[in-house]
Amino acid sequence: MSKISRKRRELREKYDFSLEYSLVEAMNLIKESDYRKIKSSVDVAISLNVDVKKTDQIVRGSVVLPHGTGAEVSVLVICGPDKEAEAKTAGADFVGGEEFIDKLASGWMEAQSIVIVPSMMALLARKAGKVLGQKGLMPNPKNGTVTDDIVRAVSEIKAGKVDFKTDKYGIIHARIGKIFFLQEHLVDNFNDFLSHVIKLKPSSAKVPYIKNIHLSSTMGEGIKIDKSVFMK
Numbered sequence: 001m002s003k004i005s006r007k008r009r010e011l012r013e014k015y016d017f018s019l020e021y022s023l024v025e026a027m028n029l030i031k032e033s034d035y036r037k038i039k040s041s042v043d044v045a046i047s048l049n050v051d052v053k054k055t056d057q058i059v060r061g062s063v064v065l066p067h068g069t070g071a072e073v074s075v076l077v078i079c080g081p082d083k084e085a086e087a088k089t090a091g092a093d094f095v096g097g098e099e100f101i102d103k104l105a106s107g108w109m110e111a112q113s114i115v116i117v118p119s120m121m122a123l124l125a126r127k128a129g130k131v132l133g134q135k136g137l138m139p140n141p142k143n144g145t146v147t148d149d150i151v152r153a154v155s156e157i158k159a160g161k162v163d164f165k166t167d168k169y170g171i172i173h174a175r176i177g178k179i180f181f182l183q184e185h186l187v188d189n190f191n192d193f194l195s196h197v198i199k200l201k202p203s204s205a206k207v208p209y210i211k212n213i214h215l216s217s218t219m220g221e222g223i224k225i226d227k228s229v230f231m232k
Helices: 006-012 023-033 081-090 098-105 118-135 150-159 183-199
Strands: 041-048 060-064 075-078 094-096 113-116 161-165 171-178 210-217 223-225
Touching: 023 183, 023 210, 023 223, 041 183, 060 183, 075 081, 075 098, 075 150, 081 094, 081 150, 094 098, 098 118, 113 118, 113 150, 150 161, 161 171, 161 183, 171 183, 183 210
Parallel strands: 075 094, 075 113
Antiparallel strands: 041 171, 041 210, 060 161, 210 223
């Protein structure tokens, strides 16, 4: 059994895992407990009372957080020559056509997000669908990454768009900022993200829709949030 470090033991003494904390209290605890010399992310995990084996209860969506995520995301745009200048102006890091589809099929993964025009989607699916699916990078019309509106798609991703989907346990995981963000900015991002999840509640979902909410920093301890405040 691995030993718990002294610093982690000290951190665990700061809060009680059996309690639920207000959002502000949780934010403070996360900031106080982050001792790593890295720019930790602040992550949220929302457990939903849904049955993900039923397709109509899978919760998925995307949201552009008001203060971004603090992460720089590299974007690949796959399009025809007529859209290349537009993509570059929007801030895409990589722009091209079928040559990039071939690179993706062979394992190239330097881009963290992919935007593609609809006319090239079938080719991408056929050549690189399996590879991208395993990496969770397959573009999807539902999150706006299969579109002719390249400028909007790239701009949203660069601004801090977060795509989310329930995992096999019915939990949604997402990054809502960085540990160095102002507390009010983290609160804004959290509230905006949660409101989007609530709006997507499936009509067939059980009540209560939200089981529990946890906040944590990168590799940090999960702190349970008092969800009753957000369910009024």
